[in-house]
Amino acid sequence: MVCMTANILVIGAGPAGSAAALWAARLGHHVDLVDSASFPRDKTCGDGLTPRAMHALRELGFGEEVGSGYRNKGLKLHGFGGSTTCPWPETAFGAVGSAMRRTSFDALLCSTAADHPNVDFHPGTTATESEFTGDRLSAVTLAGTTGEWVAHPSHVIVADGVRSTFGKKLGRTWHRNHVYGIAARSYCTTPRSEEPWIHSHLELKDEKGETHPGYGWVFPLGDGYANVGCGALSTTKRPSHINTKKVLHFYASTLATEWNFGEPEKVASALLPMGGAVSNVAGRNWVLIGDAAACVNPLNGEGIDYGLETARMAATIIDAQPHADLTLVWPDALRAAYGEAFTLARSLATLLTVRRFLPLAGPLALRGPQAKLIMPAAARLMGNLVTEDDRDLVARLWKIAGRATMTDQELWSTASS
Template sequence: MSAPRVDSTDVLVVGGGPAGAAAALHAARRGLSVLLVDAARFPRDKTCGDGLTPRAMHQLQLLGFGPEIAAGYRSRGLKLHGFGGDVTAPWPKSAFGSEGSAMRRTRLDALLFETARATDGVTVREGSPAVDVSLRHGRVESVTVSTPDGDRTVRCGTVIVADGVRSPFGKLLGRVWHRTEVYGIAARAYCATPFSGEEWIHSHLELRDREGRAQPGYGWIFPLGDGHVNIGCGALSTTARPAKVNTKKLLSHYAGLRRAEWSLGPETDVASALLPMGGAVSGVAGPNWMLIGDAAACVNPLNGEGIDYGLETARLAAELIDPRRDLTVVWPRVLRENYGEAFLLARTAARLLTHPRLLPAVGPFGFRGPQAAPLMRTTARLMGNLVTDGDRDVVARAWRTAAGGLYRLRGSGAVLWA
């Protein structure tokens, strides 16, 4: 039996989704050699709402993408429904712009992956999972990649792990998902519709099952501009208060309720997933490796959005690559500095929503009366991850004040990338 072949690269990126492909592009633009590997072959699907917030669009623009995203389809904001009311909430003007979109993950991921393939300095391998690692004092010395042509040993200076919510390679490095914290369960499908060019994302914040029980989550309809919508639902759960719902059955019920209004065809490509959220994982870095995106639970606990954080953490990680830098402490600190306060507050709010009586009690206040429109516009801004440290308005100041107070109260040890 012949010995595995040996490759060498400055940067090994494990996982070719948006976060991994973006990390490869950013690293290559720094003049580093990059090997990007993924267990699947592209195009491949992923359970996702397919929405692209202005924050995500901003990161894609930084990578050089423009009209090719969703063939030019753009969304203007959210239309929120529930508890006897409807509120329209345009994307606010922000540092990220005010233009959103939506694009099937099969297409978005393939676009980013193929762009990485065509970039000087990047080598890609599909159907090639990273299956083993050699460590010395926590430092990755080499990684075994199982390719269609046999195992290859990859010697690398830095490893960026972007292998998704389950993060099998992250687990080899010691990544732990803390399910005592709030996490998401979601299901999505595609339906044909004559209204796929609708310029608004629709979110139903009053989500009830067939028996009429309110669920701690929401339903969504993302028009895709291609003759279809992405329709789905998500619920919040913890080990203490697990969501007692079959998300695929709930999705079928939700689609049935929306069918006449949208002239929906039957649901196709139904898929479901679990989502770690809000930094509720530990073991995200070592001397020369770091987890990014979904693998690092960089997902908004209030809505399950993670593409924008995946793209952002890819850029942040690539900027840190330096053989002289020990990432063990540096990378968790960078994550906490950028997302810690907001994630802790959002996770706490999401945990409150798992109480079955809370949302039916407070929901009507958000949709009825003169306070409904400004309150829901604020909700849309938070759900779109559109509050930044640079914002100086009342909403941003209140959000930062509450987040900072909670962060100081609970401390950075509250499973935020410990």
């Protein structure tokens, strides 16, 4: 067993972990980046990149290689007898989105991080044990193809995804009484793969005709395929018993003629903790970021932008405050950045799980003149595009409503129950 010392250990080399390694390395830190998988590897995801995510990628130095140049203009929302087109709004993030298979996207970020001279990348390596000296995480045992070794980092950034296997070892707890997502995705061939619009169907039905709280999506990928999937919302009080893979096949079949889809390929599913509904996300010298910290939009399951943003936040805080106790600093930083937005989004998403709400509200939102007001606002919420720099009515209402429903001390709490 070999003992090694690194300034920062990053566990997980997905978008959040690779971005954290890059930011930390560029700030002058030596980084050990580990992942249990070898890249390229797949990840259940819609593959969409909002303008907010594209902005974060530009800050990292990425450009046309993202999505191989494919770009989209916004959302087309359908359901309850109506449709509306919602271009990405002009914000500080820009108004251009993209889409890219996670096998390629994650490999791009990971390889870029691994190529940095301050980063040592260890694929096929699992963080298995933690050792504390007082309240400080002083050692992490890592098991790889060449055996076990022990890292003694000054700080640890945990970015090991929605399951957060190592995060659980540190006490991370997922609270399923808050709304969470159940999703499935596939890839379908289509001649419309270069269409510059994401399509979202807000009336998600199964083969029996029952409407479920959730939505279906078609993300053109620009490579002859579209990512086709569906997601449902659930809580312990109102659990969803939907078979997402089965509903996905039915959903794809309803669009097969319109899109000239081939049979769904590479079908995969996942559970998504969302909206900060986890506790114990930090200790004195360690933090959870991205999906591991449930930094996922409760309205649509989008998390790549938050993963990239929390990566930069964590690296910056560690660099600026190397001796700070992150136990409270990190949850406070997450709440300051996302608390109001996540609290409101969780409230709205929970409302959607009430069986009678969606059939009543859906037709009002998607049909008639009010759709031109309501649905662009919905598109902004689904695209994570309401920011502190926005001054229009939608942004003000978002913030007012967020403060009015604020219970964000529950988000990323330090208590385990």
